[in-house]
Amino acid sequence: MALWKNGSFTTDAWRTIAEGEDAPPAGHVILPLDWWLQERDAFANSNAPIGVRIEPGAPIESYLDDLPRFALVALAFPKFGDGRAFSTAALLRERHGFTGEIRAVGDVLIDQIQMMERCGFDSFDITDATTERLLRTRGAPAYSKFYQPATGAAGDAESNGGSRPWARRKA
Amino acid sequence: MYRYDEFDAGFVSDRVAAFRDQVARRLSGDMTEDQFKPHRLMNGLYLQLHAYMLRVAVPYGTLSARQMRKLAFIARRYDKGYGHFTTRQNIQYNWPALADTPAILEELASVEMHAIQTSGNCIRNVTADHFAGAAADELDDPRPYAEILRQWSSLHPEFSFLPRKFKIAVNGATRDRAAIQTHDIGYQIVRNSAGEIGFAVYVGGGQGRTPMIAKKIRDFLKIEDLLAYTQAIVRVYNLEGRRDNKYKARIKILVHEKGLDWMRQAVEAEFEAASRDYIALPDAEIARIKAYFAPPELPARASSQKFAARRESDPRFAGFVSTNVAAHKIDGYGIVKISLKPIGGIPGDATAEQMEAVADLAELYSQAEIRVSHEQNLVLPHVALDDLPVIYDELLASGLATANAGLVSDIIACPGMDYCSLATARSIPVAQRISERFGDGPRARDIGALKIKISGCINACGHHHVGHIGILGLERKGVETYQITLGGTGDETCSMGTLTGPGFSSEEVVDAIERIVDAYMALRNEPGEDFLTAFRRLGMQPFKEALYETSKGADI
Numbered sequence: 114m115a116l117w118k119n120g121s122f123t124t125d126a127w128r129t130i131a132e133g134e135d136a137p138p139a140g141h142v143i144l145p146l147d148w149w150l151q152e153r154d155a156f157a158n159s160n161a162p163i164g165v166r167i168e169p170g171a172p173i174e175s176y177l178d179d180l181p182r183f184a185l186v187a188l189a190f191p192k193f194g195d196g197r198a199f200s201t202a203a204l205l206r207e208r209h210g211f212t213g214e215i216r217a218v219g220d221v222l223i224d225q226i227q228m229m230e231r232c233g234f235d236s237f238d239i240t241d242a243t244t245e246r247l248l249r250t251r252g253a254p255a256y257s258k259f260y261q262p263a264t265g266a267a268g269d270a271e272s273n274g275g276s277r278p279w280a281r282r283k284a
Numbered sequence: 285m286y287r288y289d290e291f292d293a294g295f296v297s298d299r300v301a302a303f304r305d306q307v308a309r310r311l312s313g314d315m316t317e318d319q320f321k322p323h324r325l326m327n328g329l330y331l332q333l334h335a336y337m338l339r340v341a342v343p344y345g346t347l348s349a350r351q352m353r354k355l356a357f358i359a360r361r362y363d364k365g366y367g368h369f370t371t372r373q374n375i376q377y378n379w380p381a382l383a384d385t386p387a388i389l390e391e392l393a394s395v396e397m398h399a400i401q402t403s404g405n406c407i408r409n410v411t412a413d414h415f416a417g418a419a420a421d422e423l424d425d426p427r428p429y430a431e432i433l434r435q436w437s438s439l440h441p442e443f444s445f446l447p448r449k450f451k452i453a454v455n456g457a458t459r460d461r462a463a464i465q466t467h468d469i470g471y472q473i474v475r476n477s478a479g480e481i482g483f484a485v486y487v488g489g490g491q492g493r494t495p496m497i498a499k500k501i502r503d504f505l506k507i508e509d510l511l512a513y514t515q516a517i518v519r520v521y522n523l524e525g526r527r528d529n530k531y532k533a534r535i536k537i538l539v540h541e542k543g544l545d546w547m548r549q550a551v552e553a554e555f556e557a558a559s560r561d562y563i564a565l566p567d568a569e570i571a572r573i574k575a576y577f578a579p580p581e582l583p584a585r586a587s588s589q590k591f592a593a594r595r596e597s598d599p600r601f602a603g604f605v606s607t608n609v610a611a612h613k614i615d616g617y618g619i620v621k622i623s624l625k626p627i628g629g630i631p632g633d634a635t636a637e638q639m640e641a642v643a644d645l646a647e648l649y650s651q652a653e654i655r656v657s658h659e660q661n662l663v664l665p666h667v668a669l670d671d672l673p674v675i676y677d678e679l680l681a682s683g684l685a686t687a688n689a690g691l692v693s694d695i696i697a698c699p700g701m702d703y704c705s706l707a708t709a710r711s712i713p714v715a716q717r718i719s720e721r722f723g724d725g726p727r728a729r730d731i732g733a734l735k736i737k738i739s740g741c742i743n744a745c746g747h748h749h750v751g752h753i754g755i756l757g758l759e760r761k762g763v764e765t766y767q768i769t770l771g772g773t774g775d776e777t778c779s780m781g782t783l784t785g786p787g788f789s790s791e792e793v794v795d796a797i798e799r800i801v802d803a804y805m806a807l808r809n810e811p812g813e814d815f816l817t818a819f820r821r822l823g824m825q826p827f828k829e830a831l832y833e834t835s836k837g838a839d840i
Contacts, residue, residue, distance in 0.1 A: 257298070261440055276568070
């Protein structure tokens with residue numbers, strides 16, 4: 114596993130806690146959502162950075178109130194074709210104003226990375242060997258013309274693509 | 285017609301360059317077929333029974349003469365000299381070499397075409413009425429809206445990995461020639477009580493193994509909200525659509541299982557919550573896109589002497605006119621349907637020479653415009669009646685004057701087991717034999733409007749559910765068996781066909797169809813009552829009796 118962020122591989126400051134594993138109430142841990150929902154009182158007096166891992170299908174409403182408490186939301190891709198988290202990320206950014214890190218974890222393929230960035234993701238836990246090799250040797254695809262506005266940091270880096278309100282160009 | 289600007293051209297050429305690189309990596313062995321698959325599918329390249337198949341998008345079925353010539357060039361240079369027009373107004377090439385596909389995409393890009401999103405679980409080519417901009421019964425041209433949807437849905441970052449493919453159709457006329465009620469979303473252009481133009485929105489239609497008629501989710505949607513509302517529907521589907529079983533993953537299953545009320549509530553809530561500013565369609569932008577589709581300047585013409593004289597003297601020409609020419613919105617003009625269903629031929633196939641002949645005719649006589657219909661025919665949308673005699677003669681010389689548009693031999697058929705790896709039976713040979721049985725002469729004209737549609741498997745690419753007579757090819761103990769359905773239609777009175785009973789062997793099926801047709805002929809009220817009307821009046825029973833009187837069929 115390797116963490117891709119801002120166009121390069123980087124060391125991961127976060128530790129992922131598996132289901133059933135004991136987690137110290139220290140910072141920089143990514144907890145399964147259920148774990149968090151059951152144990153959150155233990156963190157009541159802590160302001161350590163907390164991350165949470167969300168499986169696709171978990172309704173945003175189930176963790177919406179806690180969103181300001183999270184420094185990181187990891188959205189899972191159990192299969193590359195399961196695209197639910199694209200919408201979840203877009204909703205977290207656009208609708209719910211989440212400004213922390215959104216991380217893609219699971220089956221993430223090279224061609225999806227720019228699309229994920231444009232939906233509000235900003236880091237990618239890469240497990241697919243081909244994707245890792247291609248990222249190391251060639252970097253992620255970087256198209257510059259789009260027919261949809263992006264959200265999050267990617268959106269800030271884009272300007273209107275002419276008179277069409279839906280088109281965008283990478284600056 | 286829409287023309288690419290520098291932005292559109294750059295968008296496509298960037299993707300062609302990326303695909304060229306991916307193909308090179310595949311050919312050098314740097315990528316396995318499995319790793320290559322998502323890349324090729326993003327560019328419409330399928331792996332079929334015998335070879336790769338490239339599906340090229342023809343947005344809402346509109347082609348220029350120049351584009352048609354390029355399609356002919358590709359057929360000749362990179363395929364076996366022909367192409368296959370599909371029920372989604374696209375064209376497929378059945379024999380391209382993998383190494384040539386980047387060059388083909390480059391050729392396509394040079395005439396503002398591509399193969400993006402003709403496969404995969406994304407929003408597919410947006411379809412529309414093939415008579416758009418010409419039909420006498422049109423309220424508003426659907427193509428500008430289809431074009432806006434095409435752009436907005438192209439490689440959408442949020443909607444490229446949906447539970448399943450997603451099809452949108454737009455219709456702007458009273459008659460529904462775009463079959464919108466069999467689509468994931470159907471937009472019907474309507475006028476509200478205040479006189480404003482907008483859309484009635486249908487959702488959850490589809491064919492396949494679970495045919496469903498779309499349900500109306502909204503009576504009236506303002507044009508400016510077209511993208512926002514589409515986004516709301518697709519977002520609800522992306523989050524809530526089933527992903528546990530690909531056969532239950534289309535939006536029709538979501539609407540069916542959760543109910544229309546749930547769906548409406550979810551979509552309206554999403555629509556209300558979205559910040560709509562960035563995809564609201566400003567009037568100026570709609571007007572800019574509409575200008576590309578401005579109706580050609582066609583001066584109204586008085587009745588045509590030439591046309592009338594030929595019609596009087598040449599019964600074959602008269603027959604062609606009665607079946608293959610539809611009413612145009614301007615006096616003195618017609619819409620010419622060019623049948624790609626020659627008697628005994630392969631439905632939807634056209635040779636490079638035929639494509640060029642149609643391109644020539646379009647350039648000379650139809651404002652350089654051509655349409656592809658979902659019934660696998662071509663259309664010259666703006667033809668002066670004065671020019672019809674010479675057009676007919678040219679079509680005759682190219683083997684394109686089959687006078688059977690809308691008749692019993694104008695059959696839709698999927699490629700079936702001759703090409704497709706999913707098929708369970710052959711479709712094309714059945715279509716060919718039915719077409720030979722009935723022909724395009726007086727008998728076919730006497731039978732009148734009758735749509736036969738054939739699918740070679742349960743996935744229903746041949747649209748058999750909405751055939752007046754539908755034929756579904758299945759495999760039973762290694763033998764092809766054909767089930768028959770009656771009473772389907774994809775138009776504004778949309779209904780799904782009903783199974784007659786046991787199926788028929790390949791040898792029996794043409795006789796079975798003939799018994800149905802003969803029963804209709806004997807029972808219809810007068811020649812004016814078409815097959816579908818008669819079936820709706822009579823019900824299944826008399827047809828069942830006719831069908832199973834002499835053969836009890838094969839139980840399947």
